[in-house]
Amino acid sequence: MPWHPIDLPSLQVGLLHTLLRQARPDDEVSEYHGSLSFAELLLERSGGHLRPGDYEAVGSDSIFHGLGDWVFSGVLYDDPDWGVARLGDYAAQRGISVDTASEMRVHAAEFIDRSATDVLADDPEVVGFTTTFMQNVPSLALAKELKRRRPGLVVVFGGSNCDGPMGHALHRNHPFVDHVVRGEGEYAFPALLRHLDDGTPPADVPGLCWWDGEVSRANTETRRTVAPADIPSPDYDQWQAALEASPVIEYVYPKLVVEGARGCWWGEKHHCTFCGLNGSAMAFRAKPGERLWSEVDRLVRRHRILDVVTVDNIIDMAYFKDFLPLAAESGWDLRMHYEVKSNLTREQIELLGRAGAVLLQPGIESLSSRVLDLMDKGVAGARNIRTLREFENHSITCTWNYLYGFPGETAEDYASVIEQLPALVHLQPPGGAHRIQLERFSPHFTDPGLGFGKRRPAEMYQHVYDLPEDELADLVYLFDTEDAGVGGATEAALKRAVAAWITGHPGSSLLMEDEDEGDSGSALSVHDRRHGMPHRTHRFTGWQAAALRRLEDGRTEPALHRLLTGDGHDVPAGALDEWLRHVLSLGLLFRDGRTYVALPTRELPVRIDRGPADDSVPAPQVAAG
CATH class of the missing domain: 3.20.20.70 (Aldolase class I)
Structure with a gap:
């Protein structure tokens, strides 16, 4: 469902498709690419005004304001005005625009109605939703409508939004969701389907949430992880067919x-x-x-x-x-x-x-x-x-x-x-x-002693969910806390x-070039064309040229002196310190404590102007280790 990026296939759907084809070859598996369908509807109903770029602005750039979920909250709670006033106050306090999200919200009910019709046209027995970041509310809205139309349908949720306590909170607060897979799905989902075949309670499926009468059960999560050999290769055939048949393809690079x-x-x-x-x-x-x-x-x-x-x-x-x-x-x-x-x-x-x-x-x-x-x-x-x-x-x-x-x-x-x-x-x-x-699961979250002792669900969730704070505390991923x-x-x-x-940045360069000095060795020219700094060319010879090259790897002054001496350069006492201070003042070095790093590049790549920074819309804070 929205707000999956429309230029990408869903890895989760692609993995599960392959998995089911291998584990249950007699089952028929259909995919519904709701993100693509919603982008199509927005394009159609707005007469081309709401384009995929607008979809991305709400679905990706507004993660920390919950705008994507809010677009569908009125459908989930059967009230077109639900959360409108709250979001208005929130946006006014922060100086953010919600005009595009408001335009999209007008079309949310039609999209959910159309999606339910399309999904049920395949006469499914089980419908699975994968949910990450702002896919929760649109997924819940469609799940609710599917169960209203066909109460016997089995609805299963999984994905990052279902990890740990979030999955149990999602399950117990939404009775139209039959099962929630917490954690990786490669082992759990086929096991659940076997229980559905046999009509037996899935009490032995690790991490699974299920209904025991009117009681929401949450099986103990397992420490066992899925082995790489058991992770399938994704199937993207249905995604590509849907994208190539869509008018949205004119706006994206798959x-x-x-x-x-x-x-x-x-x-x-x-x-x-x-x-x-x-x-x-x-x-x-x-x-x-x-x-x-x-x-x-x-x-x-x-x-x-x-x-x-x-x-x-x-x-x-x-x-x-x-x-x-x-x-x-x-x-x-x-x-x-x-x-x-x-x-x-x-x-x-x-x-x-x-x-x-x-x-x-x-x-x-x-x-x-x-x-x-x-x-x-x-x-x-x-x-x-x-x-x-x-x-x-x-x-x-x-x-x-x-x-x-x-x-x-x-x-x-x-x-x-x-x-x-x-x-x-x-x-x-x-x-x-x-x-x-x-963020939930971070050391800052799990250990209040690290400095964030006070926390409550992020304020944005007040215009996303109609739930009490103690339930939100288990359901959501982002929290407000005191500034540190x-x-x-x-x-x-x-x-x-x-x-x-x-x-x-786009018009700036600091390019270093080697010059052949014949028997006397090689010199360096540094062409400074940086924005806000004097445009000039600096030339270095002898041990100074060698020093700048050595500093490409970052060195302290004593380490640099040893290297230059070892290379046969006679560096006068005190001259290196004086030179480092001078080159630092020219902005050709970066100093980190006692370490100096050369800043000039060897190549000059093509630049594209990204425009001015917009601090009102923070980019996702993603860690890479």
Whole structure:
């Protein structure tokens, strides 16, 4: 159901389709792509005014305001005016626009009516909903209408919104939902279907919620995770047929979705304090690289689509030895998205580029080493700068957010970084600077002692659900809590500096070029064309040129001096310190504590202006380890 991205197939639906075909070959499986159908209806009923870009603005960009769920809340509660006044007050307090969502809400009832007719036309016995982020309310609205029309129909919910206590709360508050699968579905869903075949209570299906008369039962969840060998390859045939027959295809670039791994190997050792994405399934598991490549190759050949989105929360480092070389050698002109850890080597980033990775989410999150320590990220600010620079060198787009608001951080942790941000304008900026939100399953949530002792369901849920707060406390994923860390002048300065970075980036460059000096060695020219800084060319020779090259990997002053001496350079006493201070003042270095990193890039990729930052609509806070 909405608000799944309409340019992507549903991995969950695709996996379960293959699973059922293998486990129950006599069953007939039909898919309903409600997100696509809703986008079609909006396009039709608005005379082309409400386009897929508007769908994305409500469905993805407004996650932290609940607008997508609100569009369908009036249908769920049989009241067109339900939540309208509450949202109006909420939007006025925050200065956000809800005009597009309000236009869409007018069409929600017709969509649910049409969807129920389409789904029941296949005469199903079981209807399964997958729900993540803002798919809850539209799914509940359709489930309610399906059960009203056909009370004997079995309705099953699953997905990330059903993990842990959320699944039980969803079940016990909505009697028209027969079963909720909490956790991974590869083992649980076929087991449930066997009980439905036999007419027996599913009391032995781990994690399942079911009705025992009028009592909502929640079976104990299992610690057993689905083995990679038991994760099927998705079936996207029905999705592609639906998309190619849709007028929406004129507005989107279809992409394939693949899965190589589940869980997070970094989170198993050091769970990033703010991240709740893996829910109750942190254990890292990965398919062998050869198998993942065979799946990608099969899907690309079958669907003739070269854009590939991987949903892994973090790349399996073994893929640098098997999967990525296979992709690089394949000859396919792939355009892949991957989530990685930010402390990649130059060689690893180069391999990602050769393999077709054009968009990476490196989980940078901050450029302050102390704040990164508070997050338990396991990386330093200097290393994040190196990663941003190497993405430029290999024409890889990276997406990240600058997060703040961590318990224990101080204005001093930000002062040096904010002062240096203008020098970074040639590197890829974050989507914005955003205060962290309290997420269920994160260490910040599970351990109030980390600094967030007070919490309540996020205010946005007041215009989404008609439920008491104690039920919302189990049902929802996001929570409001007291602000921590920096605020006031420091917060404002960070936001201004990041907004300026975003604005100045498209026309900025800081390019380093080697020059052959014959017998005397090689020199370096650095062409500074950064927004807000004097346009000029700096030239370095001798040990100074060697020092700038060495600083591409980041060094302290003593380490740099040892390297230069070892290379045979005679660096006068005190000259290196003086030179470092000078080059730092020119904005050619970034200083992180005692470590200096060279900022000039070796390559100059094509830039696209992303426009000014909009702090009223924060980008999703996604962790990549």
